[in-house]
Amino acid sequence: MTVVKAYAATSPTSGLTPTTLERREPGAHDVEIAIEFCGLCHSDVHATRGEWGGNTYPLTPGHEIVGTVSRVGSDVSKFAVGDKVGVGCMVDSCRECEACEEGLEQYCENGNVGTYGAKDPRQNGEITQGGYSESVVVNENYVLRVPTNLDPAAVAPLLCAGITTYSPLRHFDVEPGDVVGVVGLGGLGHMAVKIAKAMGAEVKVFTTSAAKVEAAKELGADEVILSKDEQSMKSAGRSIDVIIDTVAAPHDLDPYFRTLRLDGALFQLGLPSSAMPPVNPGTLIRRRLAYAGSLIGGIEETQEMLDFCAEHGVVSDIEMVTAEQINEAYDRMVAGDVKYRFVLDTSTL
Amino acid sequence: MTVVKAYAATSPTSGLTPTTLERREPGAHDVEIAIEFCGLCHSDVHATRGEWGGNTYPLTPGHEIVGTVSRVGSDVSKFAVGDKVGVGCMVDSCRECEACEEGLEQYCENGNVGTYGAKDPRQNGEITQGGYSESVVVNENYVLRVPTNLDPAAVAPLLCAGITTYSPLRHFDVEPGDVVGVVGLGGLGHMAVKIAKAMGAEVKVFTTSAAKVEAAKELGADEVILSKDEQSMKSAGRSIDVIIDTVAAPHDLDPYFRTLRLDGALFQLGLPSSAMPPVNPGTLIRRRLAYAGSLIGGIEETQEMLDFCAEHGVVSDIEMVTAEQINEAYDRMVAGDVKYRFVLDTSTL
Numbered sequence: 001m002t003v004v005k006a007y008a009a010t011s012p013t014s015g016l017t018p019t020t021l022e023r024r025e026p027g028a029h030d031v032e033i034a035i036e037f038c039g040l041c042h043s044d045v046h047a048t049r050g051e052w053g054g055n056t057y058p059l060t061p062g063h064e065i066v067g068t069v070s071r072v073g074s075d076v077s078k079f080a081v082g083d084k085v086g087v088g089c090m091v092d093s094c095r096e097c098e099a100c101e102e103g104l105e106q107y108c109e110n111g112n113v114g115t116y117g118a119k120d121p122r123q124n125g126e127i128t129q130g131g132y133s134e135s136v137v138v139n140e141n142y143v144l145r146v147p148t149n150l151d152p153a154a155v156a157p158l159l160c161a162g163i164t165t166y167s168p169l170r171h172f173d174v175e176p177g178d179v180v181g182v183v184g185l186g187g188l189g190h191m192a193v194k195i196a197k198a199m200g201a202e203v204k205v206f207t208t209s210a211a212k213v214e215a216a217k218e219l220g221a222d223e224v225i226l227s228k229d230e231q232s233m234k235s236a237g238r239s240i241d242v243i244i245d246t247v248a249a250p251h252d253l254d255p256y257f258r259t260l261r262l263d264g265a266l267f268q269l270g271l272p273s274s275a276m277p278p279v280n281p282g283t284l285i286r287r288r289l290a291y292a293g294s295l296i297g298g299i300e301e302t303q304e305m306l307d308f309c310a311e312h313g314v315v316s317d318i319e320m321v322t323a324e325q326i327n328e329a330y331d332r333m334v335a336g337d338v339k340y341r342f343v344l345d346t347s348t349l
Numbered sequence: 350m351t352v353v354k355a356y357a358a359t360s361p362t363s364g365l366t367p368t369t370l371e372r373r374e375p376g377a378h379d380v381e382i383a384i385e386f387c388g389l390c391h392s393d394v395h396a397t398r399g400e401w402g403g404n405t406y407p408l409t410p411g412h413e414i415v416g417t418v419s420r421v422g423s424d425v426s427k428f429a430v431g432d433k434v435g436v437g438c439m440v441d442s443c444r445e446c447e448a449c450e451e452g453l454e455q456y457c458e459n460g461n462v463g464t465y466g467a468k469d470p471r472q473n474g475e476i477t478q479g480g481y482s483e484s485v486v487v488n489e490n491y492v493l494r495v496p497t498n499l500d501p502a503a504v505a506p507l508l509c510a511g512i513t514t515y516s517p518l519r520h521f522d523v524e525p526g527d528v529v530g531v532v533g534l535g536g537l538g539h540m541a542v543k544i545a546k547a548m549g550a551e552v553k554v555f556t557t558s559a560a561k562v563e564a565a566k567e568l569g570a571d572e573v574i575l576s577k578d579e580q581s582m583k584s585a586g587r588s589i590d591v592i593i594d595t596v597a598a599p600h601d602l603d604p605y606f607r608t609l610r611l612d613g614a615l616f617q618l619g620l621p622s623s624a625m626p627p628v629n630p631g632t633l634i635r636r637r638l639a640y641a642g643s644l645i646g647g648i649e650e651t652q653e654m655l656d657f658c659a660e661h662g663v664v665s666d667i668e669m670v671t672a673e674q675i676n677e678a679y680d681r682m683v684a685g686d687v688k689y690r691f692v693l694d695t696s697t698l
């Protein structure tokens with residue numbers, strides 16, 4: 001067992017404070033990772049503040065982990081000491097159900113093992129602890145290879161925000177000539193713009209704020225639609241193949257459905273804590289539309305996404321923070337004051 | 350011009366009464382059809398009673414038409430006098446938009462021309478009149494060939510109820526080994542059961558009423574699930590690939606979504622007149638589900654459906670009515686008292 005420095009919440013109202021964690025010795029198939037960077041995801045805020053319920057404290061969040069392999073178990077074949085690697089939202093799954101066998105571990109029928117705050121059945125039900133820490137030990141099959149031509153700090157958010165947007169775009173077979181709409185320009189939204197552009201799509205960003213038009217264009221958006229302007233929305237009617245909706249607050253989807261072409265789909269990735277307005281089935285019927293969900297991505301697909309980003313030079317736009325700045329960063333995330341992802345430098349723990 | 354006997358509503362409260370209609374002389378590409386049978390669709394009730402708004406009276410409904418070609422225009426190549434033919438929910442479309450060019454005329458970007466109650470741009474904006482009449486004149490490209498091995502009266506409902514359920518099942522690529530769920534056992538639902546079975550699927554019917562269990566099994570259902578019984582619904586969890594939901598009243602979809610497997614889809618075909626309860630995006634996200642719509646089918650696909658039904662001996666279960674019984678039949682439809690479709694014998698007009 002190794003004792004490492006970490007930051008943890010001790011209650012929903014404690015904020016994040018310095019602590020230590022015990023990490024297991026690497027088993028035969030385990031990789032020990034010296035963590036260098038960890039993205040700050042909005043889920044981390046929800047979890048540490050108990051907004052989704054069911055938490056156990058103390059809780060060290062963080063599931064956008066990048067670091068270097070420091071030790072490997074005796075039977076590890078995929079990684080060697082010194083490799084640059086990453087860990088995303090899960091560290092294990094049942095490995096036996098249909099979903100796991102298809103490489104869709106995120107949809108494991110027995111529940112994937114989240115990177116933090118989850119019971120780990122293979123570790124006597126111990127609660128997993130995340131990446132706001134000096135190191136982590138993970139089975140090699142749930143570890144990703146980080147391309148060496150990308151800035152490792154800016155890669156960290158790809159492990160959650162990147163794959164969460166890449167997977168539905170890939171699932172919908174986005175290719176050059178397609179038109180992708182992006183609703184919401186935060187951590188997920190800005191990745192959706194970059195990835196859709198890299199796939200060769202034309203990208204239209206929906207925003208409620210005229211102040212964000214320039215920022216969206218800087219990210220690569222071909223067009224920015226003011227969603228509160230009826231005329232703009234009408235002009236965008238029947239022009240989009242797939243919409244990536246990253247807004248995690250209740251909002252009426254009907255105006256967005258109307259911008260979709262025949263056979264279009266809207267993927268909702270954000271999870272509002274209160275009910276969405278009703279969907280109008282007539283709108284779906286008239287153009288054979290689909291209102292769909294999508295959850296992160298499988299391990300194989302996450303590796304594919306990283307390799308795709310390496311090929312196209314795609315990373316997240318980040319603002320680096322020290323451990324002491326985490327609580328302030330959380331408040332700024334809630335206020336939407338970040339372009340577009342905070343990343344923790346774990347050398348400051 | 351030919352004057353023919355028909356039944357029409359003269360106001361939302363008039364009911365259907367005897368009248369006459371003028372049918373145009375067949376143009377070069379037109380087919381004149383001596384109507385023999387016309388299905389009574391729930392849409393006919395909504396339209397004649399003004400429940401969907403925007404109607405012009407007098408209105409002769411009927412869009413499940415089967416008859417025999419009585420005259421053809423000079424340039425008609427697809428049909429000859431004496432052919433058994435059908436007409437479904439549309440009699441024309443713009444023929445130029447992307448949807449029309451792809452054979453998806455039902456999604457015509459300029460609006461398909463409904464078989465009744467629609468302005469027909471190629472006939473000086475005249476309002477179309479439907480199949481509760483002795484004859485109809487339709488462009489040959491919107492006429493279907495009725496397989497001669499099937500009972501023509503029982504074929505009539507295939508032109509709306511049949512294609513409306515066939516199209517989403519085909520769109521989802523249902524094949525042997527798939528599990529299809531059917532919600533609601535009316536005109537559409539009973540066709541969904543028969544067609545899904547003919548496609549080789551295992552079929553599970555959801556019903557609120559224990560009294561319908563036997564009827565569902567007689568139609569071919571492999572399993573009947575009492576949707577109000579929590580334990581039954583739980584047992585059906587994660588067991589279905591695609592659900593055809595034909596219920597046109599507001600109902601909570603979440604319990605049905607939970608019966609879907611990973612990548613499952615629920616097609617809602619019924620159009621409630623008031624809002625549906627909200628959809629929980631979390632349920633969609635956790636299994637990459639889709640909530641989708643679908644509208645009848647294109648002309649080519651409708652012909653494919655008729656040929657498929659001929660091959661598999663699929664027709665509608667019908668109860669024949671005379672013209673005088675139409676109003677009573679409407680009341681029985683509203684009360685759900687029909688197994689499963691009324692068909693008008695037009696010789697009684």
